Amino acid sequence: MTTFRIFGASIAVTVVALIVAFLYGGWAGVAVAAILGILEISLSFDNAVINATVLERMSPIWQRIFLTVGVLIAVFGMRLVFPLAIVWATSGLNPVDAMDLALNPPADGASHFPDGSASYETLLTDAHPQIAAFGGMFLLMLFLDFLFDDSGITWLSPIEDPLTKVGRLPNASTILALGALVIAAQFAESDHLVGVLTAGVLGLFTYLLVNGLTGLVGQGDPDEGRAGATEVVKAVGKAGFFLFLYLEVLDASFSFDGVIGAFAITSDPILIALGLGFIGAMFVRSITVYLVRAGTLAEYRYLEHGAHWAIGALAVIMLVSIHLEVPELVTGLIGVAFIGASALSSIVANRRDAARTDDTDDLPTVESRT
Template sequence: MKTLRVFGFSLAITVAALAFGYWHGGLTALFLLGVLAVLEISLSFDNAIINAAVLKRMSSFWRTMFLTIGILIAVFGMRLLFPLLIVWVTAGLDPVRAMVLALHPPPNGAMEFPDGSPSYEKLIMAAHPQIAAFGGLFLLMLFLEFVFRDREIKWLKWVEAPFARIGRLGQVPVVVAVVVLVVVGTQLTHSVEERAAVLTAGLVGLVTFLFVDGLSRTFRPADIAGGQPGFVPASGRAGLTLFLYLEVLDASFSFDGVTGAFAITSDPIIIALGLGVVGAVFVRSLTIYLVRQETLDRYVFLEHGAHWAIGALALIMLLSIDPRLEVPEVVTASVGMLVIGAALGWSMLRNRRAARAVPAGEEPTQDSISARSS
């Protein structure tokens, strides 16, 4: 029953979205909705884990805001308005005209109209290098900030321990991210204009992460480590900052899904319904489920696995700047799921070993498991 309460809203929204999709485009639209929803959920599973790690620090008010206002931003902001804004910024086409283009594509799936003007899908694809650079750098910084920070519990110790020692030098994530951006911008672009656009978008992604992460650190209470003695859920400005952090994070995770969706359909209504109404809502329900079940506390390597999956996703996004290196969405989703699955398996094995080490008659606790496994 508890699980049904968590996912009940998502199921109701899914039924409504499928009904509207069928009314909008018949069985074809229904099939596309299912494909896009699976794509979004599989690509965003690591997003749900990271969201849960942040959400458990927030007060009940800001958790509610994440599930209400946050969903509206995810659905209408990132999955409907964002592609229209991309066309506006990159092609100088206002959102209303872009919506008209999207709803009335050229016949026979052509990329241009009979008069030679580009289709909505072609305009979005032309903006892909900037989108990939911005989202890739933001997610890369999220991964680097995690892997270069020393932590009591380590998953891949042979990698994470040396990285943590290097991270003591300070500002290592920024240095690595800038080097990666320079290499990507100079080696994967094919014109001066594209190089400038990619480098600019990447720098904006880097600055956006530093700004949001800096705000999060500034307003975060000293005892907000989560689950520690004296822990106080973030409220007020701290809760608002973490809420904004989650929204920017969700936006970055949605870049690959939004752009990848155009390989399936260019209909913005279907994209918004499949990625947003069905996919994004399910990801949020999954986040709440992880928080309520204290999954990250019981399976301590899950957060590590999610960050390594994010690192792989960031690399794939940056490589996709060159169309010759673009990785199919099914491969992208599979990499993330495999890494997170491995982290879950390692966590379960760790818990079993620690449980066997508990003396007979003693009840194993999470603290005793952590102590025996560290």
């Protein structure tokens, strides 16, 4: 599959989204949608790497479902419906009134209307501690489980080798994640304490449930997840469904940060959906497919490690953001830094291995010495 075919749909959707943004908000709408798209891609590149590692385990049918149905869920569900649902759940407004509130913000960017009622942006921002607790715990569990798994390959060996030994302790990742949640909750405002703890436990529960079901189905049914006599077992049937569900929850956890961060640029739900969803999410999907088709994960051996370290950093940032505001620039740059460093380390390691192979080939054989 050529690069143009992989990214062609994303480019076409981007053009259409920018046209819609122009018709909706003029050139200012185009600029906002473009900025949000770039923001989503920069924040979610590590998401694309992790998606690719999971997508490689799925059958072609489930890969297509993820790239079609999954896109619709990512675009409409997480970037448009999810913020409205949060406002509905926290304020008691029905979805129609929540959308009306979003489309008609207070004048001059105020946080409240003249009658004292909160704006859409304020209501969603007020729910950030619970959102951050859920997403932070889910991503933290993903990071710790990867870090504690002794795969035989380490990137930051001085750190990862000792942590692999810690991972031998039963339920080590769950214990550490719960400890992190308790510490984060101590800094939450008193009126958010119960919500933070509840959301954090739900994030932990969701990870354990989806990850556990995926592993159980993949191991329990000898006919599930097989793709002939290939070396790589492809998940089909129930195993494919649970991997699909796992990817959607993972995407949701990543999108929390982007949706909240978008309000630093605009509170308009239409522009957020166009920028984060139609432009950003589509390109993240295309990057995911490219990584799978091009075999990038196999070529860059430490890329998966870098993505998980970026996830760990994002999880910590989300838990810290329960009490402190963390600039989106910091969040994005940390992810890019880990991905870039791991890619560079992979290139250096590949060149070192190639040099060793050349040196071995240059050694005289027994026959040539005689």
